[in-house]
Amino acid sequence: MTNLNAVSFEEKMQIAAQMPQPRPEFLANLRMQLAAQPPYTTASRPRFEGILRRPAWVVSMIVALLLAAFFIIGPQRVWAAMRGLFGYIPGVGIVDQSAPIRVLAEPVSVTRDEITLTVTSATLAGDRTDIHYRVFGVPGSAYPAQEDASGCSQSEYLRLADGTQLTRMNNGFPPVPAEVNEAVFVVPCIVNTLSGSVPENWELPLRFVPAPPDLTVMPVIELSPSPQATLPTSVENSSDTPGTPAPESAITVTEEIETSDGYILMGEFHPQAQSGGRVQQIGSLEIRDASGKKVNYTYPPDILTEQDRWAVQFPATGLVYPLTMSLSTIEVHPAEPAASTELMFDAGPSPQPGQEWFFNQEFQLAGHTLTLVSIEVRSQNGYSFLFGAVPQVYGVGVQISGYTAVGSGGSIGAAKNELTVSLSYEQLPTGMLTVVVSDLLLSSDPVSWQGQWSPATPRSDLPDVPTPQPGVCLTIDSVTQLDPLPAELSQGTALVYEQIDGTGPWGLVLYNLDSSQEQVVTTAGNWGALSPDGSQAAYSGLSNEIHVVDLALQADKVLPGAGGFNLRWSPDGQQIAYIGSGNDTINSVWTISTDGAQQPRQIAEWSYATIVGWSPDGTQLYFAVPFTGGSAWNVYSFAVEAGITQELFTIENGTPKFLNPLLSPDGEWIAYRGRDNSSVYLVRPDGSDMHLLVENAGVVAMAWSRSGWLGLTLRPAQAEQPANVLLRPDTCETYLLPPALDGDLQGL
Amino acid sequence: MSINKPNKNTDEIPPDEDGELVRAAQKDPAAFQQLYDRWAVPIYQYFYARTGEAANAEDLTSQLFLSVYQALPRYQHRGTFAAWLFTIARNLSRDYYRKLGREAPLYQAQQLAADSDLPAEAAQREEIARLRRLIHSLPDREQELIRLRYVAGLTFAEMADVLKKRKDAVKKSLYRLQARLQGLLEQDHD
Numbered sequence: 001m002t003n004l005n006a007v008s009f010e011e012k013m014q015i016a017a018q019m020p021q022p023r024p025e026f027l028a029n030l031r032m033q034l035a036a037q038p039p040y041t042t043a044s045r046p047r048f049e050g051i052l053r054r055p056a057w058v059v060s061m062i063v064a065l066l067l068a069a070f071f072i073i074g075p076q077r078v079w080a081a082m083r084g085l086f087g088y089i090p091g092v093g094i095v096d097q098s099a100p101i102r103v104l105a106e107p108v109s110v111t112r113d114e115i116t117l118t119v120t121s122a123t124l125a126g127d128r129t130d131i132h133y134r135v136f137g138v139p140g141s142a143y144p145a146q147e148d149a150s151g152c153s154q155s156e157y158l159r160l161a162d163g164t165q166l167t168r169m170n171n172g173f174p175p176v177p178a179e180v181n182e183a184v185f186v187v188p189c190i191v192n193t194l195s196g197s198v199p200e201n202w203e204l205p206l207r208f209v210p211a212p213p214d215l216t217v218m219p220v221i222e223l224s225p226s227p228q229a230t231l232p233t234s235v236e237n238s239s240d241t242p243g244t245p246a247p248e249s250a251i252t253v254t255e256e257i258e259t260s261d262g263y264i265l266m267g268e269f270h271p272q273a274q275s276g277g278r279v280q281q282i283g284s285l286e287i288r289d290a291s292g293k294k295v296n297y298t299y300p301p302d303i304l305t306e307q308d309r310w311a312v313q314f315p316a317t318g319l320v321y322p323l324t325m326s327l328s329t330i331e332v333h334p335a336e337p338a339a340s341t342e343l344m345f346d347a348g349p350s351p352q353p354g355q356e357w358f359f360n361q362e363f364q365l366a367g368h369t370l371t372l373v374s375i376e377v378r379s380q381n382g383y384s385f386l387f388g389a390v391p392q393v394y395g396v397g398v399q400i401s402g403y404t405a406v407g408s409g410g411s412i413g414a415a416k417n418e419l420t421v422s423l424s425y426e427q428l429p430t431g432m433l434t435v436v437v438s439d440l441l442l443s444s445d446p447v448s449w450q451g452q453w454s455p456a457t458p459r460s461d462l463p464d465v466p467t468p469q470p471g472v473c474l475t476i477d478s479v480t481q482l483d484p485l486p487a488e489l490s491q492g493t494a495l496v497y498e499q500i501d502g503t504g505p506w507g508l509v510l511y512n513l514d515s516s517q518e519q520v521v522t523t524a525g526n527w528g529a530l531s532p533d534g535s536q537a538a539y540s541g542l543s544n545e546i547h548v549v550d551l552a553l554q555a556d557k558v559l560p561g562a563g564g565f566n567l568r569w570s571p572d573g574q575q576i577a578y579i580g581s582g583n584d585t586i587n588s589v590w591t592i593s594t595d596g597a598q599q600p601r602q603i604a605e606w607s608y609a610t611i612v613g614w615s616p617d618g619t620q621l622y623f624a625v626p627f628t629g630g631s632a633w634n635v636y637s638f639a640v641e642a643g644i645t646q647e648l649f650t651i652e653n654g655t656p657k658f659l660n661p662l663l664s665p666d667g668e669w670i671a672y673r674g675r676d677n678s679s680v681y682l683v684r685p686d687g688s689d690m691h692l693l694v695e696n697a698g699v700v701a702m703a704w705s706r707s708g709w710l711g712l713t714l715r716p717a718q719a720e721q722p723a724n725v726l727l728r729p730d731t732c733e734t735y736l737l738p739p740a741l742d743g744d745l746q747g748l
Numbered sequence: 749m750s751i752n753k754p755n756k757n758t759d760e761i762p763p764d765e766d767g768e769l770v771r772a773a774q775k776d777p778a779a780f781q782q783l784y785d786r787w788a789v790p791i792y793q794y795f796y797a798r799t800g801e802a803a804n805a806e807d808l809t810s811q812l813f814l815s816v817y818q819a820l821p822r823y824q825h826r827g828t829f830a831a832w833l834f835t836i837a838r839n840l841s842r843d844y845y846r847k848l849g850r851e852a853p854l855y856q857a858q859q860l861a862a863d864s865d866l867p868a869e870a871a872q873r874e875e876i877a878r879l880r881r882l883i884h885s886l887p888d889r890e891q892e893l894i895r896l897r898y899v900a901g902l903t904f905a906e907m908a909d910v911l912k913k914r915k916d917a918v919k920k921s922l923y924r925l926q927a928r929l930q931g932l933l934e935q936d937h938d
Binding site: 009010012013014015016017019020021022023026027030031033034035153154155167169277278279333334338404405406 | 797
């Protein structure tokens with residue numbers, strides 16, 4: 001020990017932080033790869049890099065022609081000419097279209113060991129190659145059992161005939177040379193699977209052809225400089241003059257794209273620190289038109305935004321220009337001088353999850369008054385500390401002296417007057433504990449930043465008023481015009497997952513639809529489902545156990561042997577289908593009898609499935625299984641008596657996150673959430689008649705009523721308040737449910 | 749091939765070697781190799797520290813240098829090339845974890861470097877191993893301070909640029925963190 005003690009702690013840190021040297025052959029190979037890159041030119045464009053790969057004389061010619069054109073034909077027409085260089089392809093993103101665009105001749109699939117890998121599309125542009133592929137049938141056992149372990153992460157690549165490998169980069173693959181129309185797509189391993197668990201080294205031969213003439217490529221109009229960027233509107237103690245144009249310190253719009261119904265805008269946000277702290281954005285970008293109307297937008301998923309850049313897409317019908325974009329920031333900085341304080345508490349020899357100590361003890365830290373309100377034992381070997389604080393306190397560091405936390409977290413209350421800090425340990429500290437509070441972080445008052453934008457050229461192709469697609473019953477704009485639920489429809493009940501009384505624990509509450517009565521079903525469960533006759537509710541408890549509650553008697557029982565979520569009652573109320581896990585499967589389909597008399601039955605062995613529902617006669621159970629990659633799901637039916645599974649069709653446009661497919665009680669329609677995590681589609685159980693029902697209204701939860709109404713919970717990104725509505729798909733009748741139903745609909 | 753690793757942890761103002769290399773590379777793409785030689789190892793080791801796996805570190809290192817090569821003509825050198833490089837590295841790391849669909853784990857299965865100049869005695873190894881465990885138990889933002897300082901070898905000014913904080917604040921944070929770790933190490937030892 002003596003030797004090491006002679007070493008300074010700084011040196012110990014350096015030794016402890018030492019990392020292995022890279023392999024010399026790796027460094028040499030990468031060096032060669034860089035040397036083989038096409039030479040760039042210093043005549044660069046500010047934002048699009050694709051053109052940099054073109055020969056220098058081409059760039060020079062383009063710049064010279066643009067300059068000449070600017071003086072000869074004027075700026076508007078120069079912008080028009082610029083449009084030819086970069087284009088936006090929905091689903092692909094922004095590409096250099098100065099060379100002919102090519103696409104995949106036909107999808108290519110390879111199946112090995114019941115796992116199918118399919119390249120569904122490829123788009124080849126001058127600056128990059130975009131390839132979409134998906135995998136189906138990977139067993140759950142192929143993935144790491146622990147979150148902190150990771151499986152394979154080797155990159156896919158394209159192999160050309162001459163042996164060149166084009167490895168995936170941030171935004172697709174490098175461009176394929178114009179004269180090359182064939183390549184092999186190589187997937188060394190399926191992402192995140194454990195080595196040896198599934199087939200590896202997949203090779204799929206691809207063939208490329210010129211893009212069809214009807215391929216949608218929207219011109220990208222580059223704006224420079226951005227119009228009317230402004231300094232913040234509410235800066236205190238600033239030496240700058242508010243209102244002075246300062247493109248470096250505000251919201252700027254750098255590109256616009258005309259879409260079929262509006263625009264995509266891209267821009268930058270460079271808030272400057274006023275007092276030297278760390279600038280942190282609060283809330284999301286708000287856009288209003290010149291009449292003050294809020295512009296509802298989405299984030300185009302195929303446009304990558306780097307740090308300090310943003311991109312939004314919105315319909316433009318009826319908008320009045322200019323649009324004003326606003327963002328708010330705060331500055332966070334450590335309190336000075338640095339200080340710490342110690343608080344003692346006795347956790348006892350055996351603290352239990354849920355056990356709580358209340359102190360309401362005030363203390364001073366770096367000149368600020370905080371209150372330790374309470375300490376609670378969390379379920380995972382940890383403690384949660386609740387502090388009361390003044391609004392400018394942004395955070396504190398907490399440790400238990402003598403114990404090293406293996407995880408930590410924190411949150412700020414909505415009213416900014418309380419802070420929660422959670423610490424977890426390999427073993428829960430017990431007995432008399434010393435809590436060290438330090439590292440006080442303070443935040444400034446919010447600062448608002450603004451920028452403005454008007455279209456480069458007026459649009460004459462948009463209607464004066466919005467014209468929804470045929471079949472669409474609801475858009476976000478029409479929610480504000482909905483009538484409340486009429487009395488004749490207010491006889492039913494709704495099961496809602498909400499924060500009890502607005503501030504309590506989260507749980508399930510049964511409401512009368514007119515909100516005249518409410519009954520707390522549980523304060524410790526989620527994934528509620530009402531039985532067909534409405535007399536019982538099932539839910540998934542905190543440890544995944546499945547409960548059934550008799551609503552009249554308020555009697556709660558646990559179904560023995562079953563654990564899972566995504567519960568669906570059979571039409572006769574005798575069984576519940578659910579998603580549970582088995583020995584070799586993760587989140588697969590199971591059923592259990594509601595009297596608990598039979599053991600759970602595993603219906604399918606695919607992992608990460610979701611229940612769609614039971615046919616009206618109870619003979620078929622529908623479920624969906626996702627592809628890995630993309631947003632497609634295979635829909636299956638399972639004949640309960642015969643035990644036969646049949647593949648029905650593929651949902652291509654569903655969200656990969658929470659599809660929430662629901663079969664209507666009459667068995668005619670499956671409703672599911674769209675790829676944008678905001679819309680709802682309907683499709684028949686045979687895959688026919690798929691159409692949009694709710695367009696971008698922020699749908700987060702759904703439930704069918706027995707009489708054919710579809711309940712929807714709407715939580716649009718930019719809306720102040722969520723809303724619950726009832727919608728009748730065959731007539732488009734839609735009504736607002738009472739605001740007292742303040743949570744996610746889980747049953748009707 | 750010789751690898752010229754930048755001087756570690758000096759906060760004296762060094763000659764603007766990066767600036768000269770950047771200006772040379774912006775004029776002549778062949779000169780980019782010198783920037784690569786200078787920064788390849790620290791970048792690789794930073795990614796190794798983030799991901800804990802050589803294959804991932806190699807993949808991310810390749811991505812970074814190919815991206816930097818393409819972006820270099822647009823880069824405006826203001827004396828913070830390292831900050832620019834490691835800002836990109838941080839973004840790539842974030843994308844890496846986003847692609848995996850989860851956050852960066854607190855623990856990484858890092859092995860002691862095979863060619864480490866760690867003292868040979870078992871007790872010394874044990875103390876360094878305990879220090880490593882303490883580092884790995886830190887929140888990611890504190891681990892990042894250590895990665896940028898001791899793995900990447902950045903100056904406090906460069907760290908401040910990467911982390912978008914004041915230099916003094918970064919310095920204080922790291923010193924406080926060191927003091928805490930030292931206290932914990934001694935406490936642990938006692």
